[in-house]
Each structure stands twice: as C-alpha cells, then as structure tokens.
Amino acid sequence: MERRLSAILSADVVGFSRLMGFDEVGTLTALKAHRRELIDSKIAEHHGRVVKVTGDGMLVEFPSVVNAVACSAEIQRAMPARNQNVPQDRRIEFRVGINLGDVIVDGDDIFGDGVNVAARLESIAPPGGIMISAAVRDQIGERLCLAFEDMGERELKNIDRPIHVFRVSLDDAQLAPERLSLDALAVPSKPSIAVLPFANMSGDPEQDYFADGLVEDLVTSLSKVSGLFVIARNSTFAYKGTNPDIRQVAKELGVRYVLEGSVRKAANRLRITGQLIEAASATHLWADKFEGAVEDVFDLQDSLTETIVGAIEPSLRRAEIDRARRKRPGSLNAYDLYLRAMPHVHANTPADTDEALRLLNDALKLDPNYAAAHGYAAWGHEQRFFRGGFHPEDRAAALEHVDIALSIGANDAQALSIAAFVHANMTRDYEGAIGVLERALKLDCNSALAFGFSALANAHSAQCERAVEHAHKALRLSPFDPLNYHPYCALAIVNLFRSRFAEAAAYSTLAIQSNPHFSVSHAYLAISQVNLGNVAAARAAAQRLREVAPGFTVGVFERGPSSTKALAAALRKSGLPD
Template sequence: MERRLSAILSADVVGFSRLMGLDEVGTLTSLKAHRRELIDCKIAEHHGRIVKVTGDGMLVEFPSVVNAVACSAEIQLAMPGRNGDVPQDRRIEFRVGINLGDVIVDGEDIFGDGVNVAARLEGIAPPGGIAISASVRDHVGDRLGLAFEDMGERELKNIDHPVRVFRVLLDGARMASEGPSLEASSLPSKPSIAVLPFTNMSGDPDQDYFADGLVEDLITSLSKVAGLFVIAKNSTFTYKGKTVDMRRIAKELGVRYVLEGSVRKAANRLRINGQLVEVPSATHVWADKFEGAVEDMFDLQDRLTESIVGAIEPSLRRAEIERARRKRPDSLNAYDLYLRALPHAHANTPADTEKALRLLDEALRLDPNNAAAHGYAAWGHEQRFFRGGFHPEDRAAALEHAHMALSIGANDAQALSIGAFVHANITRDYEGAIGVLDRALKLNSNSALAFGFSALANAHSERHEKAIEHAMKALRLSPFDPLNYHPYCALALAYLFTDRFADAAAYSTLAIQTNPNFSVSHA
C-alpha cells in the first residue's frame, strides 16, 4: 500500500436535507453552479485534487497545507456575495475541515486516520466556517494573514485521541453584498483599480502623512504594472474622511477592484492592514497585515509598498483569470483568451502547453500586438521544443514570438522577462538575457515573475549569489504564486553547483510540491 503525507480538506453543505426538501431542483442547480463557477476553479488554482464527491460532500487532497487553507478561505469569503440575493433559509453554506496527516492511497481514493480527522473537523466547523487541526495551524503560521481561534482539545467521534482544534476567523474579512450589482459594460475590459486613502486608526493626526505617503507610493508602483489601469491620487483622495459605499466608489471611478486599508500606531509600532476587493462580486481577492518599528518609518513605507504591490499583482491576475472563465465562449475577446491561457501556461505540462498555445494563437489573431501573449506563446513553443521532440519549427516559433515580445513589449516587464528567458534557453545566451531582465526589473521592481526568471538566468550563468538573492525576492513578493517552482528550481541549481546538496534537494522538493507535473524538477 502506498502512503503519503497530505493536506486533506473535507466539506459539506449545511442543512442539505432540509434544502432538498424545500426545493430539490433549485438546490442542486445552485450547488452545481457554485462548484462550476467558484469551488472547482479555486481547487484547481491551488493545485488541489478532488478525490470524491458524495452528494453534498467533497473530499479534496492538496500537496500544500497553505494552499488547502487559502483555497477554503477564498471559497468561504466568496460565498456571502454569491448568496446575496438568496433568501436566508435557502442559502447554500459550507462547513470545512482541514487536517494534515498520513493517508493510504488506493487508486484514486485515499483512506486513513488523516482523512477521518478531516471529516470530523468538518462536522464541528460552524456554518460558513473552517475548522483545522493543530498541525495545520502550525504549518500555516502567519503566511496567509488570517487569524485563528484556539478551540482547545476536542474528543472527535471514532478518533482514539483528542485533537486540538482551531477555527479560522473569517468574519473580519467578509463584505456584505447589498445594493444593485455593477453593470459589466461600465467597466474596462482590462483590470482597473482604485487605491483609497488608508484610514488613520491611531487617533494621532500626525500619522496622516504616513498613511497618505504609503497610498501615493502604492499608486505609483501599481501604475508600473503593464495592462493595469490605476486611478490617479487626485481622484481617489476626494473620498478621504468620507463614509461612502464601496460599490458607489467603484461605479463613480469606473473600476473593478478597490484597495483599502488602515494604519494604527501602538507604542513604537505601526500596523497596516490592507484588503483588495473585486467589487461587482463582493469578493475579497487579497488581505494581509504588516507591521514595523516607528523609528524606521520610511524604510517601513518602502517595504510595505513592495510587499503589497508584490502580493496584489498575482492576486489580480488570479481574479482576472477566474472572471474570464465565467464568460460565455461566444463573448470572449483577445484579453479574455489570453487570461484563459495563463493557468495552462503556468501548469507547464505538455498537455496544458497545447491548450495554452491554442488560446494564445486565437488571442494573437484578434490582437497581434499583445506583447505578453507573444511572451507566453514563445514560452509554450520553447517548452514544446525541449519536451516534445526538438522539432525545428517549434524552435523557430519560440524565437519569433520571443522577438515580438521583446520588440513590442519594450516597456512591459512581463513580456521582457518571458521573451528574454525563452531566447536564452534556446540560444544559451544567458548573459544577454540578464541584461534584459535587469531592464525589466527597473520597469517594475516588484515583479515576482521577473525576479523568478532572473534567478533562473543567473543560476544558469553560475552567478549563484545573485540567483539566490533574486529567487528569495520572488518568493517574498509572491509567496503563493503558481510559478514559484521557478525560484525554487533556481535555488536548487545554485545550491547544487555550490555543493550544498541538502539545500539543493530541499528546494527541488519544494519545486515539485508547487508544481508536481513539471518534470524538470524531478530530474
């Protein structure tokens, strides 16, 4: 029997029998819609595997504990918005239990104490809530910016030992879904964001300048992200000190996303909380908290800007991908097709590469000047060349698209990064690639993607210290990025070439856990 350590998520619908008694067809239709439009997408996004579905229940396996908790939190935070127009007694709510434990693998199924504990945790979770074991709590730490309540040791049915249980506190991050929804036609086709003035919670007017300076830095840094429409400070600051419904702000400014936050001073410490909301769906895309010493205020402001922008960019990308998935196939434009290609490009398996290339070809047919699409097309053809038989036509196509990405995307950090790395992989000119990647990082010093590709290029050029530095920067900027197998691979190479074999093996394992289907990591 095969055994492995896994994060196990068990979920079911609260009061499913009662809901079915009220309206069988309506309940099943709603449940299928939630799965199709939200749950299955989130599970795939966080690299989970649906083991089984049993009526109202679901068992999911994750290679990462952090991914399991992040996935369940995002689902639970999205559900109030999806239930907004549904009568209270007909709303579908989920209970979720998560455990880290040893499982027995039998074909596609898993069994064992680890699974049983997850199922029992789900049974004691509150409606709309998440209950986790102590091992899960320890592994998550502070990585997700979530708070936890210690519920103490519990005796769980048919489990022969007490289990210490924690509840994930989601209430502070929930957003009411009231008022009419925004019309999609009032929003730009590409992501648009307004950064609102951060609230000064300390009661000290002298802290206003710090909060305002932080917001100004955020707006400036976000403006450097290619393809992102950012509302200017002069417009967003008209809302300072006012209590205005977020939906109204989004409608008046014509944006899909709103970033808001607060600053609080306590003794000699500053704490900053931030949250990014997709307003039409009332979904929290990202939330986190940061703190530091008052003495290092301006250094803290720089670090906060870097961390927030680094986290927001991939969070926006994930939200935009999910939005494109929800659109009907007959209403897709070039940007939607490009977004739909990204998860397949990031998965980086031969089958996913084929799917990505088909979508990118169609996107480029509609918009031949999309530099980022050329970059990802170059990457797809490069992967097909190296992993699909070394066909000359794939090599030529990879170089052609890389050239287009580099020429059209001269001011696009993403296009430059991908184009440079693909060109280097095929021509072995890593020195030239490093120069382009350095230029990309000057354009956007918070691009985790650029730092990840730079780490790989420097590792291949035997610039081990710079490879390690840039890999760590990529991981710090975007700790839950689906492309983190890139910096992990770079770290593995750098440590391998400097005879630190244990570290190389550890980072190779992390690369495999981040993307088990990327065969290069296994080598």
C-alpha cells in the same frame, strides 16, 4: 505645478488655408456660425471646457472620455446636414483626435504628452472623422453605441513611442439616447484598481502623513504593473475622511477592484491592514495586516509597499482568470483568451502547453500586437521543444514569437521577461537575457515574474550570488505564486553548483510542491539524492520523473540549461535511462 488626468479633444478644419484662399470672409463667417450654433453648445452640454481656439482649430478638455467622444460624434454627425447646400470644395469639415492623459495645468492652459498625442491623432483623422487612443477606447467600453475600428499601433510625429489607435465609426451606430452621467465611467477591459486613502485609526493626526505616503507609494508601484489600469492618487483622495460605499466608488471611478486599509499606532508599533475587494460582488479577494516599529517608519513604508503590491498582483490575476472563465465563448476577446491560457501556462505539462498555445494563438488572431501573448506563446513552444522531442518547428516558432515580443513590448516588463528567458534557453545567450531582464526590472521593480526568470538566467550562467538574491526577491514579492517553482529551481541549481546537496534537495522539493508536473525539478531532486548517497530516494525521484514526463532521459537533460557532465552522471546513477 499642477497636474491632472483629462480627456483632451483636438480639432481643426480640413484644408483651412485652401478655404481661406477661396473666400476669407465667407470661410470665417461660416466657421463662427458652426461654433456658435453647434460646437460651443455641444461642448457645454457635455461639460467640456474650451482651452484655446487657434484660427482653424481648438483644444477642449473634458472630465470624462465618454463625454468627449459623445460630444465629437454628435458634432461630426451634424456637420453633413449643415454642409448640404455648400459646394463640395467650400465645405467646412473637421478632423478630431481624442486622448486620455496626464496634463500640466498653467493657468487656463494645459500642456504635456497627453495634449501632444491628441493633436497627432487629430492630424491622422480623415475629414469628418474621429481618431482615439487605446486609453480612450478602454475607458469607453460599451457605454456608447458606437463602433470602433482597430487601426493598430501607429508612429506619430514627435511622439517617442507607437500609439495604439482606434477610428470611431459614425456610419451605422447611433449614440445612446440617454444623457451619460459623469458619475458612471466605463470599466476598462484590462484589470483596473483604485487605492482609497488609508484610514488613520491611531488618534494621532501626525500619522496621516504616513498613511498618505503609503497610499501614494502603492499607487506609484501598482502603476508599474504591466496591464493594470490604476486610478491616479488625486482622484482617490477625494474620498479622504469619508466612509464611501465600495460599489459606488467603483462606479464613479470606473474600476473593477478597490484597495482600502487602515493605519493604527500603539506604543512604538505601527499596524497596517489592507484588503482588496472586487467591487461588483463586494467580494474580498485578499486581506492581511503588517506590523513594524515606529522608528523604522520609512523602511516599513517601503517594505509594506513591496509586500502589498506583491500580494495584490497574483490576487488580481486569479480574479481576472475567474472572470474570463465565466464569460460566454462567443463574447471572448483577446484579453479573455489570454487569461484563459494562464492556468495552462503555469501548469507546464504537455497537454496544458498545447491548450495554452491554442488559446494564445486565438488571442493573437484578434490582436496580433499583444506583446505578452507573444511572450507566453514563445514560452509554450520552448516547453514543447525541450519536453516534446526537440522539434525544429517549435524552436523556430519560439524564436519568432520572441522577436515579436521584444520588438513591440519594449515597455512591457512581462513580455520582456518571458521573451528574454525563452531566448536564453534556446540560444544559451544568458548574458543577453540578463541585460533584458534588468531592463524589465527597471520598468517594474515589483515583478515577481521578472525576478524569477532573472534568478534562473543567473543560475544557468553560474552567477550564483545574483541568482540567490533575485530568487529570494521573487519569493518575498509573491509567496503564493503558481510560478514559484522558477525561483526554487534557481536555488536548487545554485546549491548543486556549490555542492550543497542537502540544500539542493530541499529547494528541489519545494519546487516540486509548487508544481509537481514540472519535470526538471524531479531531475534536480534525483541528482541531489545521488550525491547525498540516498540511492533509494534518488531512484524514487527518477521514477516520479518518468511518470510526469515519460520521454525524459539523461540525453534530454544534457540538452537543457545548466547541464554539466557531473550532474548528468549523477542523474544516470538514479536509474534514468540514456
């Protein structure tokens, strides 16, 4: 059954039954006149297709959300003049709801969740008003000179999840005077990417299936990355067999980043190359090549998908952070403030934590329902609690943000992962945290963040095999991630529990190299060196620990996760004060 991504407009007449009760013939005559003289021509002008008309309502499909909103705004603005000489209680007024979603095509009709959400948005629109989903708002960007009022998340009838809703304000703004082109879509506020068909460079037409399957897997896997807008495969495969200009592709698809690549077969080997490009500047953000045996083609496809997604996600994150840094302070929105907080979150020093919390709090003032920002704010307060004196207000703030992140971020793998880990550290409920982290990994099986936190949670609860598995998974997915001190610390903890002190020292050192300012890594190294009999090395690690965190003591370590009497005793022998 055919599917496609469409902008869906649902409209109906306010109080139609009441109007029909007053005057059936007059109401139907007036409604037909509005459609003939205004509505049908506007829909055609904006390249819409009337799917069905149901008495007082209609369902219209557009190839562009920009055109859908522009069309509805022009119609709603024209209606007051058409109703000027009609008594108030006899006027025909429309409600409109617009959504961007996947639809099932059956002949000339369309069905599915995308249609249902549009209908429910229409039902909550005021007379003469337009309600749109957040997906529509993201696509519009600044393409229309319209104001949008953020109505927050709303529970809609028979929709199994809250929908973030915006109201289109028609009072003060005017539509852009120029006709909007279908070949220029607005870039969403969040990072957006299109995966172009990979070129088959082998001269073997049979390898097309492999290249196409790899791209399809990449699109599916990238779609699971929280906060990433991914263009559907059907749209990008329109470029198959062409050599398009990347800037034009990005303009036509409304994306910020483009991934392209090639497949080459030589003897019994396959070589796949990929490169990630920021379209506006044509800058290469990441490039790599991968090889494998032809006989292992499907295993290779799975491995490539996992590796490429793992490499792309942190590359996109760094590019987005750099983009936010270039924006003027007065133009920052919640997403930009969140991005600016990320390097400070990753640094994990007292000063950086304070700055991260300042930026995250500013983001949450603009968007109180930003689940990931609540998660990172919880983490910031958790860091301050354990490394800043165990102040009860930090504990309370951490748990408050955890509760919000868990309640509004049920489908956000990133928010769930951070909130679960923070809650576990504050309450020692590692079993509960592991359950939430497993849910996060079902939502996004390529999340290095979730695997890293899961490795630590399992290590803290002495589930060593699972901790090792998830630590290595995190490192394989994102080998250059600034948060890799998490899986390295998990491996250090496991080896300390197993009395494999040389391995514990090695992983502690790798954690320190990943983030020299994370105090606990130095503690694990000092403990490892004590147990190896390297007293001088242990004292050097303890001294470095005091330089990184002057207030760190054995008592602080004892109140943290994974502390045992044996580990605390070893840390005391390194010269760290009680």
